[in-house]
Each structure stands twice: as C-alpha cells, then as structure tokens.
Amino acid sequence: MNVFDVYPLFDITPVRAQGAYVWDEKGDRYLDLYGGHAVISIGHSHPHYVKRIARQLYDIGFYSNSVQMPMQQELAEKLCELSGYHDYSLFLCNSGAEANENALKLASFHTGRSKVIAFKGAFHGRTSAAVAATDDEKIQAPINKTDNFIFLPLNDIAAFENALQEHGSELAAVIVEGIQGVGGVQLPEPGFLQALARGCDKTGALLILDEVQSGHGRSGKFFAHQHTDLKPHLITMAKGMGNGFPVAGVLINPQIEAKHGMLGTTFGGNYLACAAALAVLEVMQEEKLMENAHNIGQRLMHELRHLPGVKEVRGEGLMIGVELDKPCAAIRKQLLEEHQIFTGSSSNKNTLRLLPPLCIGMREVDAFLTAFEAVLYQTEPQAI
C-alpha cells in the first residue's frame, strides 16, 4: 500500500530535531524557520515537554471523555493565566479545522442562524464548515458548497457594514484570522476588528477569532487579536498549542451556555494532549517566549526591510511575511538546498513566510539573514 499523495514533498527525511534545528538521516542539519508550519512553538524536543509526555504515558495515556480528568481543568486554568481570558471556558479537540468547525457550530446553535461572514484570503481548515469559510474553491468539494458563507475583503469596513444591512438578521458568525497566514501574513487592522466586534454585538452574531496559526505567543502576545482592544465570543487555537502533539481548543465566552449533545469528541483533551499542552504553556512562561518572539521578530523584520528585492515585510512577533519583487519558490528551494534553511510559502506566490520556533535566537536569525541576502543578490539579475 502507498501513502495517499496529498502534498508535493521536499526530498528530505528528518529523523531528529532539537530547538530550532532538524537533522536528516544523512546527519545534515537544517535551520527551521518554518516551524513545521507554525506548529513548533517552544522548540523541537524540548526536554521538559519530552519528560512531561513520557511521564504521563507511564501513568495513563487514554481514557474516554466519560470520566473525570482534572488535567483538563488544570490546562484551562493555565491557559486562562497566560491568555487573560479568565471567565471563558475551554473545549478541547484535535486540530485547527476541528476547532473552527466546532466554533462555527456553536455560533449556529447559539444564534439559531446559519449565515457566516468570512474574508478574502482566509484559510480555516479542510472540514465541511471550515473549508466553506476558506477562500479557496480548489479545496472545496461539491459536498462542501453552500451559500451560507459570504466573503468580504479584509479591512473593508464599508463592505462589512453593507453586508450587515443585507444579512444581519440571518448572521450566526463572523470568522477572521488573528493574522491571515496562508493568505500571506495579512494583518487585520485594529479599527477593522473593532468594527467586526461592534457589528456582531449589534446583530447578535458571534465573533470567532481563528488563532490557530497566530496564537500561542507567535505574535508576541498570547493571541494576535490582543494587539487590539477586543474580546471575541469564540477563539480557536491549535498549531503551537501542542508543539507537534495534535491538540486544539475553543475558548468560549460565558454568555454561550453549554448543553449536552452540542459538542463532543473521542480523542480531544486526552491525558497526553493535556500533558503536551501544559508543558508548552509552562515552557512559554518559564522561558519568556512571548517576549522573545516580540524582540527577535522586531529585529528580524527591521533587517529584512533592508534586503534587495524585498518590497514589504508584514507581521507581528515571529509570524512574518516577506513580500519579494518576484516569486519566492526558487529562493526557498535555494535556501533549503544550498543553505539548509526551511522557510514557508503562502497563497501569494511572491510572499515567503517565516514561522520559526519562538525560542529562536539572534545567532540563528543572523545565519538566515546572511544566507537570504546571498540568495537574493544571486537571483536579483534574473528578476529584471
């Protein structure tokens, strides 16, 4: 049997990883400025994380969600301590798409409505409602097509207000990424997010902040939307939450009442997932990784703006989009093959995405900048 072919693959076989580095089976070392797609938050194979999960596995790895699991409460409390969302509750699941699927479903249950506003360039996952909220028809199968989802341009308050006039009374939710990732690191403006919150309050719709990629300290704050004064009704999180262990969650505003049967999961919030998620938060706190993401991100973005062929640098903390004056595919390939550096792409072919582990230091950043500059100088003549 073969593995179903879902992605184009690099010809690299990682077998070991530590901090911001990955080694392949030949012993070659790679600098990871991609973080396995924004997943590696505290660094690969962090000793505290490894110990906490391993210790848990010796005690108990799994039982169903039909019994008491105090670790889930411990995780909820730790999340509330780091994020500041004290009165919210936590629903645990396994992936980003699932978190968004559950958030959209909760909004629909709560409002009794079915229309959703999403934004151009959005990516919310590949399950049914999540993919319907994603602005990419190529990944929507006929079964996912629905006219319940309305796509508006990001940061266009007038378009949002017009849509509210037309659909306000049918609206269950507005879903927006804290920072658009797949869309090429596009930042929602603070005034725009606040207009969304006001519009939701006015119509009774729920505001869902998708922090799957931009959450867990990546932006330098716990959630990217916390750069703005705003409290969404639902916040979804995944990637950095488990540093590679599949765990995701939805933070739920207290005005949304839980009823048995609304949501459920077999694997969500299992002992190992809780151990991984707790270890991530403990390391984030102990090693001040949010501050590191902010400081290193500022310096990296500043340096990037001076490189040849760089048109724009967008981002917050360690979620950075570098828009070049040419497609970035060849540059990423060269960085990987000649300099052993992983970087990310986006749906905008000129935008290179940097999503390093939050523990990265200036030594790694300088090594990347030297390599990137060399590659950009080399490729510049062909761009003209």
Ligand SMILES: Cc1ncc(COP(=O)(O)O)c(C=O)c1O
């Ligand atoms: C903002 C955002 N939401 C949702 C998802 C889906 O997450 P998952 O692949 O864990 O289902 C992603 C994945 O890239 C994402 O970037």
